Amino acid sequence: LPQYLDKDLYPVVTGGVPETTELLTQRFDHILYTGNTAVGKIVMAAAAKHLTPVTLELGGKSPCYIDKDCDLAVACRRITWGKYMNCGQTCIAPDYILCDPSIQSKVVENIKTTLKEFYGEDVKSSPDYERIINKRHFKRVKSLLEGQKIAHGGETDEASLFIAPTILTDVSPESKVMEEEIFGPVLPIVTVKSVEEAIEFINRREKPLALYVFSNNKQLIKRVISETSSGGVTGNDVIMHFFLSTLPFGGVGHSGMGAYHGKHSFETFSHRRACLIKDLKMESTNKMRYPPGSQKKVDWAKFFLLKRFNKARIGLFVLALLAVVAAVMIKSHQSVLKRKALLVVLAVQRLGWPSGW
Structure with a gap:
């Protein structure tokens, strides 16, 4: 910096x-x-x-819903990239998967295939796979595996702070791994029977920093977006909304408040200060707001505050004001000015000028 x-x-x-x-x-x-x-x-x-x-x-458990109607190979490849990048230690990594029971095994197999493509047969020796940041964090993430059904991975090495890319299946919503943000390479899969159940599941928990939805049905994606709340959303991918500087990045509820990135950063760190500089001339036009009050002033106030008037009426008002000023200042051509002023007044009255004009 x-x-x-x-x-x-x-x-x-x-x-x-x-x-x-x-x-x-x-x-x-x-x-x-x-x-x-x-x-x-x-x-x-x-x-x-x-x-x-x-x-x-802040953080939170960012859910990832996979609809049956999508390309599972593509969806799982993108989820795998986002989940295990930096060993799962990113604030908007997919925290857990929601999917129909009928596709759970296919999701697991696709993720396993992708892990092999990314990191080879021996993940531990891959230069592209990172480690947990410290021992305290290592022990916390490792403890989340206790009592879980490990479909893939699960190997750990405290000396090198290594935790293998891990997939958990048939995870209970009440289990420890579903209580806190994982922030590590452990991916639980919770089965739901419909998008309605997925939405209900998400809404029962604290609002996440990110939400991911995979489906060929754009209306389904829009429905999940409209019926849930999260800091950000990416449809048919993960994390990518973070990289667009035109989009605000931030949380909501327990996942944070406010947003930044791009122009949104400038707006966040700026105070929107109202400034007005007026002229000391034309004081006569301000008399309407000064005491003492009168019915005529009330009528004027109603006109400006209560009636809807467009730019044409404002223009007529300015024109009428100029006509009055001209009539006072210019002594010559009085008959012509009177006719013009009369025409202006008639036009204004036709548009609903307040009584007392």
Whole structure:
């Protein structure tokens, strides 16, 4: 970052909990936090002391619904890429799959085939497969495998922080692996019998940061989008909405608040300040808003506030005002001006000028 931005204006501070805690005691114009929901609540509470606005990009369990009516080979290849990239340690990785029981085995076989294409026979020796970030995280992810039906993978090595790409089948919605964001290379499959059941399943849980739907039926995809809530959505792919700078990126509910990327970043970190500079002339036109009140002023107020008038009426108003000013300032050609003023008044009255004109 210092290569591109002034390090004095944009200092980068690295540290742990003590440094972050002290940083949050300072007064800022805006705070953006990326991380888990628990820490997001701490950041928001600290920001509230100074009424500092926050943008929170948190996490959550991003579901991936696979409809029976789709190309499973393509769908599973894209899901495999998004799930196991960086060993599953991305905030918008597909967290779990929802699919009909009749295609569960086909989904597993397609993912297994793709894993072999991506990482070869020996995943552990593949230069393209990463490791878990630290031992604490390794133990947490490994514990999620306990009591689960492992359809593929499951191998672990604490010394090298290796956890193989793993697929879990027939996963119970109440199991531990379905309670928290996995953030690792473990992919549970929960079976549902219909898109209605999938939508209900998603809506019973906290709102995710991302939602993925695979189907040849575009109406089905649109239905899932309209009947659920998430930070973002990609249809027939995963993660790709993140790469489009024209789209806002952010969460909703437990997955965050606010959004950024591209112009949305500029808008997020900008204060939309209302500014108006008026002239000190033409004070007579402002008398309508000054005390004392009168029925005539009330009629004028009703005209401006309650009646719908288009640009043509505004133009007539300006024209009438100019006619009155001209009649006062110009003494010559009075008969001509009177006729023009009369025509203007008649036209305005026809459009519904308020009483008292």
